Amino acid sequence: MESASADKVVVIDQSAAAVAERVADRFLARVKARTRNGRIAHVALTGGSMGGVVLQAVAQHPKASQTDWSLVHFWWGDExxxxxxxxxxNAVQARNALLDHIDVPAxxxxxxxxxxxxxxxxxxATAYSxxxxxxxxxxxxxxxFAVCFLGVGADGHIASLFPDRxxxxxxxxxxxxxxxxxxxPPERVTLTRPVINSSKRVWLVLTGADKASALGLALAGASYTNVPAAGAKGRKRTVFFVDEAAASEVPEDLIDQSY
Incomplete structure (x- = not known):
């Protein structure tokens, strides 16, 4: 096993809804900071149940209407x-939850x-590349990517990068x-680890007791070939936003509620 990365932090909220609200607030603050001087913010979205809940929380957040979405480009970690x-x-989910409700250029x-x-x-895959x-x-x-969102499967997969493949x-x-x-479904397109790990910030969002083992292994420094989530790392920050149900195996020294 590799040693656990000191710059991985975990933020814990009581429920999935609370996780989504925190992530939405932090996301809009990050986009505002990135675009303040007219800079472009590239964002990679994720699918899954929490991916949709987070995007709905963004759409409903008061700061959403104050965001200059013309400076934000949306991508996907996989499809x-x-x-x-x-x-x-994932794109249909994202449009229904957020993209059709904000003024973002096509x-x-x-x-x-x-x-x-x-x-x-x-x-x-070639066209996306x-x-x-x-x-x-x-x-x-x-x-x-200013922010790369990732869900984490119970098996530790991220995007469509599955264990031992x-x-x-x-x-x-x-x-x-x-x-x-x-x-x-069996056929997909996915980003690779180098693209994910070139992101400034990688935010992994996961909830539920069935994710506790994968989260624990990712934080403990498991091999990324066995637990792909363990190999996800932002250049500036790597943050796991989790609920209490998923946090049973989180070391106390990695918890940072201030983020």
Missing amino acids: RFVPSDDTDR ENVHEIAAADSGLSLDEA DELARFGADGEAWPS AEVTVTDAAALAVRDSPKP
Whole structure:
């Protein structure tokens, strides 16, 4: 096992709703700070139940209407390769929860191609890599996300990087096609670890007792090939926003309620 990273911190709230409210507040504050002088904020979204709850909390937050969304670009950490109107798509979830309720320019929303787009799965991954490269920063072929949101599965997966699979070890591509995913639907497109870890801040949001083991292993420095969440690391901060049910295995020295 690798040693646990000292810059990983955990913020604990009583319930999933409280977690979402805290994350929404911190997110809008971070976007405001990033865009204050007209700078662009690139944000990578996640799917899953908590991903939607967080985005709903952002949409309902009083600060949302005070945010200059023209300076924010939205991306996704992964996407299910299903038809464009399928509710399994993370982009559909994000539009319903937030994007359709804010004044964000269409060109600022960078969806991964859907199964009915006319592109194959491999072509969708290549197209997403090309789109990321258009906004490359810091010498990389992708933007540096101001915030990269990640959900964490009970098995420790993040985005569509699953334990003990080849995708989690790839370092020479920005986006990958995923086939035979252990979690349905079977076909997906995912960002790779180098893209995720070039983010300024990685925020992992997870709730529920079924996530406690994965969280504990991620914080203990488990191998990222076995527990991909253990390998997620922002350049400035790595924060786990969790509820009490998920926090049973969190070391006290990693808890930072002030964040």
